[in-house]
Amino acid sequence: MEPPEQSDRLRSLACLARAVACSAPLLELLESACEEALTALGAASVSVSRLEQAGTRVRTLLNAGDLGPTEERWPENEVYEIADYANLRGVTDDNRAWTIQHDDPTADQRELELLRELGKGSAVGAPLIVDGALWGEFYATRLVEAPAYSVDEMAYLEALCAIIAGAVSRAEREETLWELAYHDALTGLLNRRALSERSAAILDNPAEDRPVTVVMVDINGLKQVNDARGHQAGDRLIKSVAAALSHQFDPFPGALVARVGGDEFTVLVPDRPAATVIAAADELCTTSWGAGAVANVSCGAATLDVRAGQGVDPDMLFAAADRAQYVAKRARLRRTVLDEEYSGPCENMGA
Numbered sequence: 001m002e003p004p005e006q007s008d009r010l011r012s013l014a015c016l017a018r019a020v021a022c023s024a025p026l027l028e029l030l031e032s033a034c035e036e037a038l039t040a041l042g043a044a045s046v047s048v049s050r051l052e053q054a055g056t057r058v059r060t061l062l063n064a065g066d067l068g069p070t071e072e073r074w075p076e077n078e079v080y081e082i083a084d085y086a087n088l089r090g091v092t093d094d095n096r097a098w099t100i101q102h103d104d105p106t107a108d109q110r111e112l113e114l115l116r117e118l119g120k121g122s123a124v125g126a127p128l129i130v131d132g133a134l135w136g137e138f139y140a141t142r143l144v145e146a147p148a149y150s151v152d153e154m155a156y157l158e159a160l161c162a163i164i165a166g167a168v169s170r171a172e173r174e175e176t177l178w179e180l181a182y183h184d185a186l187t188g189l190l191n192r193r194a195l196s197e198r199s200a201a202i203l204d205n206p207a208e209d210r211p212v213t214v215v216m217v218d219i220n221g222l223k224q225v226n227d228a229r230g231h232q233a234g235d236r237l238i239k240s241v242a243a244a245l246s247h248q249f250d251p252f253p254g255a256l257v258a259r260v261g262g263d264e265f266t267v268l269v270p271d272r273p274a275a276t277v278i279a280a281a282d283e284l285c286t287t288s289w290g291a292g293a294v295a296n297v298s299c300g301a302a303t304l305d306v307r308a309g310q311g312v313d314p315d316m317l318f319a320a321a322d323r324a325q326y327v328a329k330r331a332r333l334r335r336t337v338l339d340e341e342y343s344g345p346c347e348n349m350g351a
Contacts, residue, residue, distance in 0.1 A: 015039070017163050026171040027061065033164045034064035040160055041153070043140040044120060045071070048128070048164075049080070050136040055092060057081045058137055066143070068118030085110050087125055091137050097126035097157060101148045115141070122148040126161045130169045138164065184259040186235060187242035195258035195266055199314040202254075202270050206306055212270045213277040213303040214317050215336065216325040217245065217284070219263035221295035237295055241265065244287070248280045266318060274303035274338075281336040289334040298333065300325025302342035317342060 015036050030048050037046045045065035049058035060078035063071045072078070082088050086108040087098040100107045101122045102115050115123055121144030128136045138161050142148070149157070182194035190198070203212065219241055226234040242259060249255045249267050256268040269277045281299040288296040302320035306312050324339040 021167075026168065026175060029167050029171050030062050030164075031064070033167060034062055037138075037140065037160060037164075038065045041124075041140050041149075041157065042142070042146070044143045044146070045118070045141045047071075047139040048136060049139065051092065051134055055134075056083070058088065061136075065141075068120070070117060085114075087111055088137065091125055091127045092134060095127045095129060095134060097124065097154055099124045099149045099154065102144060120144065121146060124149045124154065124157060126154075126157050128161055128165045128168065130165045130172070135165065135168060184242075187239055187259050189242050189246070189265070190256060190258035192258065192260045195256055195260060195268070196314070198256055199268050199318075202256075202268070203306060203312040203314050203317075205311050206308055208308045209305060210271050211274060211303065211305050212268065212312075212317070213272070213274045213301060214321040215267040215269075215277065215281045215299055215301045216318070216321040217241070217265040217267065217281070218298050218325055218329055219295055220298055220329065220332075222263040225295055238263070241288075241297060244284055248284050252277070252280075266321075268314075274301070277301070277303070278336050278338065285328075285334050285336060296334075298325055298329035299336040300328050300339065301336050302339040304342050 034046045034048060037043065043065060045063060045067055047060050047063045049060045051057075052059050058080050060075050060080075063073055063075065063078075067073065080088060082092050087100065090096040090098055099122065100111050100115065102112065102120070104112075111123070115121070118141060120141035123139065123141045125137050125139045127134055128138055138157075140149075140157075182191060183189065184191045219237065222234055222237060225237050238259075242257075242265070245257050245265055245267060249257050249269065252269050252272055254270050256266075258266050260266050267277075267281070278301050281301060285297060285299050300321050301324055302317050304312070304317065320339040320342040324337040327333075328335070328337040
């Protein structure tokens with residue numbers, strides 16, 4: 001691809017700014033930015049990497065364009081140690097952009113090896129500065145037959161990176177706000193609001209029949225722990241139960257695990273047999289009671305087969321599981337109690 005003319009570059013910058021102006025998840029914004037940057041730079045490929053491991057390496061999040069034989073668009077483990085690449089050290093140490101050509105005998109050998117591995121003739125890298133701090137690196141290549149990046153293009157690259165960095169900053173702020181709005185601050189689990197919205201989406205007019213099981217979990221002895229050892233110990237107990245719940249139910253695709261009160265948790269699992277879900281809850285109960293500690297958990301469950309096209313009120317299912325949990329708590333049972341009313345097919349639970 002030939003380098004764009006000055007007027008084309010300005011239009012490309014405008015297109016890039018428009019592409020990343022919308023609210024979207026970070027990776028989606030980066031994908032839009034990379035696609036526009038290919039045209040804006042006349043690049044064969046572009047990549048965005050993020051700084052990690054206390055600034056000792058960068059991890060590539062996305063590659064776009066004409067990829068090399070070892071590259072993937074969404075790489076799982078493409079990592080570069082900063083100490084191994086002189087130009088990358090310039091980015092991280094001095095926030096300095098750089099360029100390299102395949103036939104430059106003075107260039108860093110590791111950078112030249114990378115170019116050859118990618119099948120490219122030249123490359124350019126520049127820092128992505130987000131909110132005043134180094135966030136990562138933007139990397140672009142051109143084919144062997146294309147001219148290398150000029151000084152003027154390096155200045156243009158800085159403007160391009162500033163637009164991308166602004167989009168990254170906004171996306172991360174929005175994702176942080178989303179985390180605050182929908183996640184419990186202490187445990188990181190979903191909160192009551194998130195559970196309400198997501199469960200309604202699962203149970204509202206499904207396209208096909210699906211089993212749904214809800215498990216209510218309550219910590220026994222939290223007040224005693226708070227009184228005897230202080231609230232920091234109580235918080236550690238809550239977080240340990242949250243971790244145990246995540247461990248038990250993360251293997252179930254689509255499961256929702258939420259903290260809905262001080263010592264109360266709710267788990268909703270769609271599309272799995274009720275017996276499998278209850279067995280996981282039973283294991284949690286058995287483990288907590290067998291530890292011999294002051295605190296343990298009580299579990300109650302409710303299950304139904306939601307019929308296609310039939311809406312279900314999640315609060316009715318939650319209330320049924322809560323009633324069962326109260327029975328388990330009062331009787332100090334070391335197993336999950338299944339609510340008798342909602343222990344099978346959905347009949348008259350329409351919203």
